[in-house]
Every structure is written in structure tokens, then in C-alpha cells.
Amino acid sequence: MAMTAATTEVTTEPVLSVGAPSLEDGVAMWRLAADTGVLDVNSRYAYLIWCRDFAATSVVARLDDQVVGFITGYRRPAAPDTLLVWQVAVGEAARGRGVAGRMLDTLWSQVPDIAYMETTVTPDNEASIAMFTAFARRNSTEIRRSDLFASDLLGDGHEPENLYRIGPIPNEAPLSTEGR
Numbered sequence: 001m002a003m004t005a006a007t008t009e010v011t012t013e014p015v016l017s018v019g020a021p022s023l024e025d026g027v028a029m030w031r032l033a034a035d036t037g038v039l040d041v042n043s044r045y046a047y048l049i050w051c052r053d054f055a056a057t058s059v060v061a062r063l064d065d066q067v068v069g070f071i072t073g074y075r076r077p078a079a080p081d082t083l084l085v086w087q088v089a090v091g092e093a094a095r096g097r098g099v100a101g102r103m104l105d106t107l108w109s110q111v112p113d114i115a116y117m118e119t120t121v122t123p124d125n126e127a128s129i130a131m132f133t134a135f136a137r138r139n140s141t142e143i144r145r146s147d148l149f150a151s152d153l154l155g156d157g158h159e160p161e162n163l164y165r166i167g168p169i170p171n172e173a174p175l176s177t178e179g180r
Helices: 025-036 044-053 099-110 128-139
Strands: 014-018 059-063 066-076 081-089 116-121 143-149 162-167
Touching: 014 099, 025 066, 025 081, 059 099, 066 099, 066 116, 066 143, 081 099, 099 128, 116 128, 128 143, 128 162
Parallel strands: 081 116
Antiparallel strands: 014 059, 059 066, 066 081, 116 162, 143 162
């Protein structure tokens, strides 16, 4: 009598992780920005510098080991309690999985001593407006919109950039992020 072994194929979902970017992530961030088709793409050099000098105020999302999203941000020199989010990008393979919201939440939690988040968004970017509005809602705070940069300042037919200010938001980030 012959016996056959039953085989079970196990498939695993890619693991999403979010954390500070490394210098090597700069090239992937540049490619993602270009692939969105909507972001103002900076030079490759700029993303490398960003990863070197602003890693503590930026994040990348990885599915397994592949960079599938990023947020660049910085602490405003004139308002050190404010984190300005400059760019948010999510690759096509990761869209619809809540990656942008998770990156925003992770970024907020890793930057100490901030109470406000700011970003600029063009009036036609409904996805970004919805994402930042949802972030404000999750943190039980308000979001205020004001005009910041008019189209004529930005040139080349660029839409105006409206400033969205979110907060105040309690921030429980530790004062030191060593060992993270």
C-alpha cells in the first residue's frame, strides 16, 4: 500500500516595517518620488543628503526589505515645536494598505518635543488632504488651512500650496532615540 504525503503550501504576506531611513535609502526614495508622477522630484543628491542630515525627522516604509514609501520632514528652525512634512510617497505595490497613515503615525512618535505638524498641499490633492485630516482626527485635534505659496511664486503652472497646521498634539516620543 503506497502512502502519499499531503503538502500544504504556506504563503506569507510581506512584513511592513517603518523606521528612519539609511543613507542607502536615498536612491529608492528618489525613484519613488519620480514614480508617483505627482511629486516635485528633487535631485538624487538631495534625497541622499536628506537621508544623511534629516533621518531623525523622516521615515521609510519597507515591505520585507524593499522601500515602498517614505516621508521627508524636518523641525522648523523658526518654530522648533513644529514638524514640517515635506513629501509623502507610497509606491503602487503598497497603496491601499494604510502605509501612508502608518508612516505618519510612526514619524510623529519618533520625533521628541513637538506639538504641531505642518505640511503644504495643493488644493486638488484630495488624497493628501484626507490623510492629514485623518491624522488630526486620530489625534483628537484640529487642522487649519491657510494660503502659503501662490501659483505665481511657484511658477511653471504649479498649483498653489496651502499650509495645513495640525495640533496641538500630545507627543510621547522619548527625549533620546538612541538604540532604536
